[in-house]
Amino acid sequence: MEIPLCAAAHEPLGDELFLLTLTKENKAEILAHGLTKLNDSQQEALEILNVLEVWDPHTRSLFALRSSPTILDTPFRLVFPTTDKSSFDETGFYVRHYMAVSYCWRSENFLPDNYERHGSWPVSKPFVDAMISEKDHPRVGIWMDQLCIDQNSPEDKRKSVAAMDVIYRSCIRLLVLLEDVFLDAAEIALHSKYDLAKYGSAWRPPAEEESVIASLYKKVASARWWERAWCFHEFNVNEPWTDRRQCNEIHNATFIMNGPNGSTVKMKWWTLHFIMCLAPHIEEQVLEIFIPVDHGDREPGYRGSIMARHNTVSTKGCMLLEDRLSIMVNLSGLALAYRGNARQSTDEVMYISAVLAMAAGEAHPLTMFDGRALPALGESWFQRHLVNDATIPRFELGGLKGIHRVSIQDIELDMIFLPLPATWRRVKDEDLDPTYRIFPDTIATTRPAIHGPASDVMTTASRSDEDADKPRRRFLAGCLMNGNAFTARLWTQLRTDVIGPSYNQFQELAPSPSLLPAAIELFRQLFPVSTLLSISASSEFTIEDAQLFLTWLTDPRSSYYIGVFTHQIRCSIDGQSAFTTDAQANTHFNNGPFDELRAAVPIDLLDMSCISLRIWLLRRCKDKGATSQWRLAGKAMLLGEPNLRMEAGKSKGRDDVAVELRRVVVSG
Secondary structure, eight states: OOOOTTOOEEEEETTTEEEEEOOHHHHHHHTHHHHHHHHHTHHHHHHHHHHHHHHOHHHHTTEEEOOHHHHHTSOOEEEEEGGGGGGGTTTOSOOOEEEEEEOOOOOGGGOOTTOOOOTTSSSOHHHHHHHHHTOSSTTEEEEOHHHHSOTTOHHHHHHHHHHHHHHHHHSSEEEEEEEEEEOOHHHHHHHHHOOGGGSOTTOOOOGGGHHHHHHHHHHHHTOGGGGBHHHHHHHHHTOTTSHHHHSOTTTSOEEEEEOGGGOEEEEEHHHHHHHHHTSSOOOHHHHHHHSOTTTTOSSTTEEOOHHHHHHHHHTSBOSSHHHHHHHHHHHTTOSEEEOSOOOOOHHHHHHHHHHHHHHHTOOGGGGOOOOOOOTTTOSOSOOOOSSOOSOOOOEETTOOOSEEEEOSSEEEEEEEEESOGGGOEEOOGGGOHHHHHHOSSOOOOOOOOOSSSOOHHHHOOSSOHHHHHHHHHHHHHHHHHHOHHHHHHHHHHHIIIIIHHHSTTSSOOOOOGGGHHHHHHHHHHHSHHHHHHTOOOOTTSOHHHHHHHHHHHHSGGGHHHHOSOOEEEEOSTTOOEEEEOOOEEOTTTTSSOGGGOEEEEEGGGTTSOTTSEEEEEEEEOOSTTOSSSEEEEEEEEOBSOOOHHHHHHHHTTOTTOSOEEEEEEEEO
C-alpha cells in the first residue's frame, strides 16, 4: 500500500510499542490550540525584548522569540501500542490526536521495593494499562517526555522545553499519574458518590463520610507530584479551569492512582477537585493548583503577575534552576524561550525573572525588600522579597515609563524625592488625647467575618488588644492631626487597594454596629464646624465611612499597615501630608548620620497599590570611583499621599520645594 507523503516516520520501540515522528502538517493540526495562544502573544514578547535591549542587553541575550515555525520545527513524537498499528493501514501514519502524561520522574531513590518498569515505559504495568485504556481511538497517541524526547540530545531537549506549554495546552486530555498514592475501597467509592453537578457549593457531606474524605485528601495531597515544578507547569498550562476542560469529559484531566491488589483507580479532575475541597483543611501546595494562574490575563492590555508565577514555581522542586525560568515564561503565556546558560543560584533566577517582569510592565520588583545581602549578585540594588507572594495583582502591559537602565549592580530611574526622613514627624504619646474621646477604653479587636468553619489563622489576632492599642491610637491620631481631606484620601486608597482585592477571601468587610458611637465622635473631630452647624460635610468621607474605617482599624488584618509608629511626611507646598509606618532597612541605613538619609518614590510606583513598599530610603555614595549616586538603605510604606507628580510640578523652580523629580542611579 502506498503511504501518503504527509505520513509520520515510524520507529519500533521493542515488541509492544512504536514511535511516530509527526510531519509539520500533522503537528500544525493537533497543536493548533496552543499555537494560536502563542501567536497571540507575539507582539507583547517582541516589545519586552525591545525594552530589555535598551535597559539590560545582557538579560535580553538570554531570551529568544518563539513562534509557530519554531515550534513546528521541533521534533514531535508520539507512542502507540503495537496493537494499534493496523489502524493506520488506510490513512498512513497520520495521527488523529494525542494525550499528554504528567508524572514524577523516579530515580532509584524514589522507587518502592519490588517496583518494576514495564518494557520501554518509565512506569509500572498497571499504570501503562490504565493510560492505554484512556485512548478513545487507536490513532490517538500518547506523549510522555522520557519516550518522546531524545534524552541523548541536548538540542532536542532544549527545543522541547520551549514547546512544552504548547504540547500540554493542546492535548485532547491530560493524564496525571500519582504512583505513590494508594487508595482503599472506601476512598475509591467516593468518586462515584459525589458528582459535582448534584451538589451546591454550601453542601457538606454526611458526618460519617468526613473521615474517609479526610483520608483520601491526605493521601492525594501527600503525592510528590504536587511538589514538582514541571508537574505544576504541565497541569496549569493545560488550563483545567477553562470551559473547554470543564464542560466536556473528553477534555477533563484524568488522575490515575493505585487501588487494592495491584489495581489502578481513575478519577476525573472535576470529581477529585470537588471531593478534596470538602476536606476541612487544604494544604498550600494543593491550593496553588486550584487557583488559575492566568487570573488577570483575560482583559486586553493587562497581564496577571509574572512575579507571582516565579514565586510559586520557586517553591517547587526542580533539578535545573534555569528550568524555573522556562516554566515561568510558559506559565505567563509569553512567546519567549530561555536560551541562557545554566544558572548557579536562586538569586540569579529571581533577578532575571524580575527584570523580565519589569520589561513587561510589572512594577512589583521595585517594591521588594528583605534587607539581606545577595552573595550571588554582589552589591546590588535588587532585593529579595520577604514572602513568595502568589497573589500579586495584575499589571498594565508596558506600564513602566521611569526606568532608563538596569543591571545587577544598579538601576537608573526617575524618582520623586520627599523631604528628609529627619524632618518626618512621629506621632507621639501626647498626640493621643483626642483618640480617648473616640475610644475611652482599650481598643477592642473586631474579628473578621469568614465563610464556613473558622480556622486558627482566621480567628486569632497576631497581637493582644493591649499590645495593639498604642499603634492603633497613633495611626488614628495621625489622621486627626492631618485633617479630614487627608483621612478621606487615605480611606479611599485603603478601600480601593486593600479591602477590595485583599479581603474578599473573607466575608465582605461591613461596619461594626458597636463602633457607631466612636464613628460619630471621629466624624465630629474631623468636621467640627459641619457638626456644630448641622450642615452637610464632604461626601468623600461620611459617618458611614468613619464607621467602616474604624472597623478596618480594629480588624487584626490592618496591623500590617498600622505598624508600630506612624510618621507624617509633608508632601506639598500648602502642607498636605502622607503617612509612613515602620521602615525596613539594610546595613547601609546606619552607615552614616541619620540626617543624611533621603527618601524617594520611583515614579512607576506612584499609582501602584499602597500595599507595597513604595518609599526608597537612600544614602549618597561617597566611595571613590562609585558608579552610582545613591545606595539603597531601606524601603517603607507610603499611605494617603496627594498627587506627587502634580506637587513636584508646583515645586519646580521654587526655594521652598516640597517634593522634587530627579533622574538618579541607585546601587546596593
